[in-house]
Amino acid sequence: MTNRKTVEIWVGLFVTAGLVALAILSFRVGNLTTTEVTNGYHIEARFENIGSLKARSAVTMAGVRIGRVSKIQIDPNTYQARVIMNIDGRFRNLPVDTGATILTAGLLGEQYVGLEPGGAEEYLKDGDRIKVTQSAMVLEKLIGRVLTMFIEKPADNKK
Amino acid sequence: MMWLQAMGAGVLKAVERLGRAGLFLVEILGHAGILVSRFYLVVQQVFAVGVFTLPIVLVSGLFVGMVLGLQGYNTLAKFGSAQSLGLLVALSLLRELGPVVTALLFAGRAGSALTAEIGLMKATEQLAGMEMMAVNPMMRVITPRFLAGIISMPLLAALFSAIGVFGGNLVGVGLLGVDSGAFWTTMQEGVDFREDIVNGVIKSFVFGVVVTWIAVFEGYDAVPNSEGVSRATNHTVVYSSLAVLGLDFVMTALMLGEI
Amino acid sequence: MSTGVGTENSNLVELRDVTFQYNTRTILSDLSLTIQRGKVTAIMGGSGCGKTSLLNLIGGRLRPVRGQVLVDGLNVPDLNMKDLYALRLRMGMLFQHGALLTDLSVFENVAFPIREHTRLPESLLRHVVLMKLQTVGLRGARDLMPWELSGGMARRVALARTIALEPMMILYDEPFTGLDPISMGVIAKLIRELNQVLGITSIVVSHDVAEASAISDYAYLLGDGRILGQGTPAELQQSGSPHVRQFMDGLPDGPVPYTYPARNYLDDLLEEHAS
Numbered sequence: 001m002t003n004r005k006t007v008e009i010w011v012g013l014f015v016t017a018g019l020v021a022l023a024i025l026s027f028r029v030g031n032l033t034t035t036e037v038t039n040g041y042h043i044e045a046r047f048e049n050i051g052s053l054k055a056r057s058a059v060t061m062a063g064v065r066i067g068r069v070s071k072i073q074i075d076p077n078t079y080q081a082r083v084i085m086n087i088d089g090r091f092r093n094l095p096v097d098t099g100a101t102i103l104t105a106g107l108l109g110e111q112y113v114g115l116e117p118g119g120a121e122e123y124l125k126d127g128d129r130i131k132v133t134q135s136a137m138v139l140e141k142l143i144g145r146v147l148t149m150f151i152e153k154p155a156d157n158k159k
Numbered sequence: 160m161m162w163l164q165a166m167g168a169g170v171l172k173a174v175e176r177l178g179r180a181g182l183f184l185v186e187i188l189g190h191a192g193i194l195v196s197r198f199y200l201v202v203q204q205v206f207a208v209g210v211f212t213l214p215i216v217l218v219s220g221l222f223v224g225m226v227l228g229l230q231g232y233n234t235l236a237k238f239g240s241a242q243s244l245g246l247l248v249a250l251s252l253l254r255e256l257g258p259v260v261t262a263l264l265f266a267g268r269a270g271s272a273l274t275a276e277i278g279l280m281k282a283t284e285q286l287a288g289m290e291m292m293a294v295n296p297m298m299r300v301i302t303p304r305f306l307a308g309i310i311s312m313p314l315l316a317a318l319f320s321a322i323g324v325f326g327g328n329l330v331g332v333g334l335l336g337v338d339s340g341a342f343w344t345t346m347q348e349g350v351d352f353r354e355d356i357v358n359g360v361i362k363s364f365v366f367g368v369v370v371t372w373i374a375v376f377e378g379y380d381a382v383p384n385s386e387g388v389s390r391a392t393n394h395t396v397v398y399s400s401l402a403v404l405g406l407d408f409v410m411t412a413l414m415l416g417e418i
Numbered sequence: 419m420s421t422g423v424g425t426e427n428s429n430l431v432e433l434r435d436v437t438f439q440y441n442t443r444t445i446l447s448d449l450s451l452t453i454q455r456g457k458v459t460a461i462m463g464g465s466g467c468g469k470t471s472l473l474n475l476i477g478g479r480l481r482p483v484r485g486q487v488l489v490d491g492l493n494v495p496d497l498n499m500k501d502l503y504a505l506r507l508r509m510g511m512l513f514q515h516g517a518l519l520t521d522l523s524v525f526e527n528v529a530f531p532i533r534e535h536t537r538l539p540e541s542l543l544r545h546v547v548l549m550k551l552q553t554v555g556l557r558g559a560r561d562l563m564p565w566e567l568s569g570g571m572a573r574r575v576a577l578a579r580t581i582a583l584e585p586m587m588i589l590y591d592e593p594f595t596g597l598d599p600i601s602m603g604v605i606a607k608l609i610r611e612l613n614q615v616l617g618i619t620s621i622v623v624s625h626d627v628a629e630a631s632a633i634s635d636y637a638y639l640l641g642d643g644r645i646l647g648q649g650t651p652a653e654l655q656q657s658g659s660p661h662v663r664q665f666m667d668g669l670p671d672g673p674v675p676y677t678y679p680a681r682n683y684l685d686d687l688l689e690e691h692a693s
Contacts, residue, residue, distance in 0.1 A: 018314025288517030
């Protein structure tokens with residue numbers, strides 16, 4: 001039998017290494033420090049169509065992530081999608097006339113919410129609603145629109 | 160009619176065995192207090208179960224990571240997104256390969272050893288001897304091994320994934336020339352702490368429980384002779400591998416389905 | 419050291435109408451016997467006659483279907499886990515092959531029950547262990563591992579371990595099996611000495627008539643789950659019962675038939691041609 005001290009040292013090393021690996025995965029691989037929203041507050045926005053936006057999708061401003069989508073519901077009266085966003089507490093000065101757009105990373109990539117700051121003096125508070133919104137670009141609709149343009153254009157050229 | 164009867168008998172036997180295994184687990188959990196009162200017993204087993212499995216897990220993790228680097232690069236390069244290699248390597252390891260491959264290696268290395276050890280202790284009357292010395296083998300032998308298994312598995316899986324990412328980096332960045340910055344940032348952007356890392360840890364914990372449970376039960380339930388022990392060892396590897404793969408599907412479905 | 423209900427009783431162990439079944443096979447049927455305090459009692463019988471089951475019933479590792487197993491006044495099948503373990507502290511069992519813990523040295527094996535049940539300081543523990551090893555003559559072998567021991571030595575170490583907690587009674591399961599004559603003599607001498615010096619009640623289960631008779635004060639002969647004969651070894655030697663005679667003289671045929679029950683030999687041989 002291996003003596004007690006050796007056993008304890010090895011087990012200590014093993015457990016430490018395991019925990020360090022876990023920490024590396026969390027901070028270096030998973031970037032735990034910046035993905036989590038600290039001290040956040042919630043704002044809401046309504047869209048006609050959210051495309052493939054999901055809970056936990058990113059919320060960005062000028063391309064920088066400032067929060068995450070925390071919940072998506074449907075409003076039974078207006079048939080609009082209610083998107084609740086959790087914004088990091090460091091960004092408390094979003095003007096009330098900020099606009100929200102659902103954007104796509106790349107042509108076919110993940111969808112996320114882009115916020116466009118307005119010029120108002122007042123700031124959005126916890127539970128407030130963004131009024132200016134633009135829905136997701138749905139590829140099928142886009143293609144449909146392009147096609148109708150092509151069909152109409154030749155007719156114009158003939159004139 | 161004969162085969163119908165044989166099948167029925169087989170099912171009944173399996174159910175009966177499952178029931179016994181369940182009671183066995185309950186009894187083990189009843190002794191979980193030794194984690195505090197006889198901590199060294201558990202430490203000793205973490206040494207036997209965890210530390211001895213470490214080399215094979217590290218070497219396998221490194222190679223799996225390196226292969227992911229090669230394969231992933233070739234596929235991603237076709238779509239011009241080779242810089243996403245880091246993300247591909249990290250997600251494959253954290254979500255699937257880390258927990259699953261580690262659990263399979265763990266079943267082969269530690270699980271089979273546990274079964275053989277306990278089975279032989281039974282066959283050589285060591286367990287009966289303990290009982291007659293008024294020492295409960297469930298408390299003294301089985302529970303420390305079970306606890307050591309569930310402590311070791313998540314740590315081993317984390318080490319597997321970590322060294323796998325390192326291996327992927329080695330091949331991707333070192334050999335194939337993927338930009339080091341892109342490798343890490345796509346990874347950090349795409350990997351979610353809760354959805355990927357925590358879920359991976361949950362998986363490896365569940366696998367640890369299942370594999371160790373099967374291993375100690377098979378050993379304790381073995382027919383006490385050399386054939387019985389070899390059969391039990393065999394069962395441990397087969398059953399725990401199947402259980403790991405099956406449970407992996409179920410858990411992945413639950414986790415992705417946001418249920 | 420044996421305090422409790424049955425202290426006045428001269429019988430340390432008493433079986434009353436015990437029936438024991440393994441699966442559906444009846445191993446012991448309505449068996450009654452008594453083991454006297456401070457004596458060496460041999461239980462002899464052919465292989466598979468339920469001798470070992472008897473020991474396990476006394477040790478509480480098996481439960482009878484019916485009947486009482488009284489040890490020092492306590493009915494073993496009725497005891498709860500805690501009381502059973504408390505009782506086991508006062509009895510030791512020497513297994514057929516010693517059942518030493520293979521990952522511990524000789525010293526640690528003997529120290530095992532002491533470490534598990536007491537909190538003796540290390541220096542005192544060392545004293546006790548060396549004393550027990552000295553009793554069986556293996557103080558010098560303390561650093562060996564179990565696989566380095568011969569069969570006889572392993573059994574002596576196991577015996578040292580069994581007496582580590584100074585039991586009132588020791589159950590010996592086939593202590594002579596597979597030993598050379600010298601080791602056999604050593605074990606027989608130890609059983610006798612432990613009984614005389616420490617006053618330990620001993621139950622020796624064995625099929626070795628000569629050795630068991632030589633060391634026991636009283637003997638039972640078991641067969642077919644019943645007691646076929648009993649008495650002092652000398653009385654058994656004189657017995658006229660055919661069962662006892664066959665066993666004591668080692669005759670191949672007798673009340674215990676040579677052939678396993680089977681149907682007619684000729685029919686059996688011809689069957690293959692018929693079908």
